[in-house]
Every structure is written in C-alpha cells, then in structure tokens.
Amino acid sequence: MAAPLSATDLRVRREILETFIAGHIPTRLGVMRALGLEYAEVSASYAALAATHVIVPHPDTGEVWMAMPFSAVPTPFNVMVGGRAVWANCVWDAFGIAAALDTDVSFVSPCPASDTPIAAGVRRGVAYASPGAVVHVGVPAPRWWDDIGFT
Amino acid sequence: MAALARRWYRDRLSADWAPKSREVSQAIFTAVGLSGPFWTLPGG
Numbered sequence: 001m002a003a004p005l006s007a008t009d010l011r012v013r014r015e016i017l018e019t020f021i022a023g024h025i026p027t028r029l030g031v032m033r034a035l036g037l038e039y040a041e042v043s044a045s046y047a048a049l050a051a052t053h054v055i056v057p058h059p060d061t062g063e064v065w066m067a068m069p070f071s072a073v074p075t076p077f078n079v080m081v082g083g084r085a086v087w088a089n090c091v092w093d094a095f096g097i098a099a100a101l102d103t104d105v106s107f108v109s110p111c112p113a114s115d116t117p118i119a120a121g122v123r124r125g126v127a128y129a130s131p132g133a134v135v136h137v138g139v140p141a142p143r144w145w146d147d148i149g150f151t
Numbered sequence: 152m153a154a155l156a157r158r159w160y161r162d163r164l165s166a167d168w169a170p171k172s173r174e175v176s177q178a179i180f181t182a183v184g185l186s187g188p189f190w191t192l193p194g195g
Binding site for chain 1: 152153154155156157158159160161163164168169170180188189190191192193
C-alpha cells in the first residue's frame with residue numbers, strides 16, 4: 001500500500017490540476033516556482049502522487065502525463081470548458097472535467113469504429129451525447145493499471 | 152458514463168479531497184449499476 005500523501009504532496013497535486021484548468025501543461029519547474037519548493041521536493045511529491053495513482057508521469061520525461069481527468073498530451077477528447085480547450089484521457093474523464101469543475105463542457109470525439117464524430121458534453125448541468133452513442137470500456141477494472149496508457 | 156464521472160470526480164477540487172479507498176470506489180460503480188467481475192477492483 002502507498003504511503004499517505006503529505007501536505008506538500010496535496011499542494012503539488014492542487015497546483016498540477018490548477019495549471020491544467022488554466023489551460024496550461026504543468027511541469028516540475030513550474031510547480032517548483034509556483035509553490036516555492038525545491039526541485040527534489042516536487043520530484044518526491046510526483047513519486048508519491050504516482051504511487052497513489054493520482055498522477056501518471058510520462059515514462060520518458062517524468063513530467064505529468066495524466067492527472068485525471070486531465071491529459072498533458074493530445075487525445076481524442078479535446079474538451080471545451082469555460083472558453084478553453086483541455087485534453088481528457090477518455091470519455092469518462094471528459095465528463096469528469098464537468099463534474100470536477102461543476103460546469104458545462106462540450107467535446108466532439110470520433111467513433112473508434114466508424115470515425116463518425118460524436119458530440120457530447122454537459123449543458124446546463126445535463127449530460128448529452130449524439131443519438132445512438134455508446135461507451136465501450138475495453139479493459140476490465142482489475143487490469144486498468146496494468147497499462148494505464150492503453151486503458 | 153456521465154453519472155459515473157459525476158460521482159467519481161465531483162470532489163476532485165474539494166479542499167478536503169483525499170484519495171478514494173478501494174471500498175468507496177467500488178461503491179461508486181455499484182451505485183451506477185456497474186457490477187460483476189469486469190468492474191471489480193483489485194483486492195476485492
């Protein structure tokens with residue numbers, strides 16, 4: 001079991017999410033400067049947050065790849081929220097951005113099977129999607145974290 | 152999916168946010184009608 005998150009870990013987590021919400025991609029350097037922390041402290045918090053599945057660092061760079069519901073890299077889920085565009089990791093997370101921010105969102109994502117654009121979102125607090133749209137969850141919950149990038 | 156996302160993420164920016172326990176996460180799936188081995192989290 002992962003160790004409990006420290007107060008610093010929680011501050012780092014919050015800064016990561018706020019950076020995404022502002023429409024930017026978080027970096028360890030940016031978090032360090034924003035919070036007045038040492039680089040090693042931020043790196044340690046990244047490790048703690050990754051161990052608890054709060055963030056997923058990119059395997060090559062160590063920077064945030066995912067901080068659910070946000071993605072640092074382009075995905076098929078480009079979500080419009082408050083006049084800004086952010087990337088969600090999946091349709092679950094696209095709707096999750098609306099829930100986390102308690103606001104409306106919209107996104108258009110291609111059907112993986114037919115490439116037909118599917119419009120969906122939350123309007124005045126009510127979720128909607130193109131008629132006939134279905135969500136396919138391809139990986140069972142016990143195996144989600146075997147390869148979270150694929151999931 | 153929107154109902155699941157709402158329950159899963161609505162506390163994400165709360166000041167008192169903490170990681171969900173396995174039990175709480177599993178209860179969210181159950182509450183929106185997702186059950187069975189496919190939706191059983193590790194350790195269940």
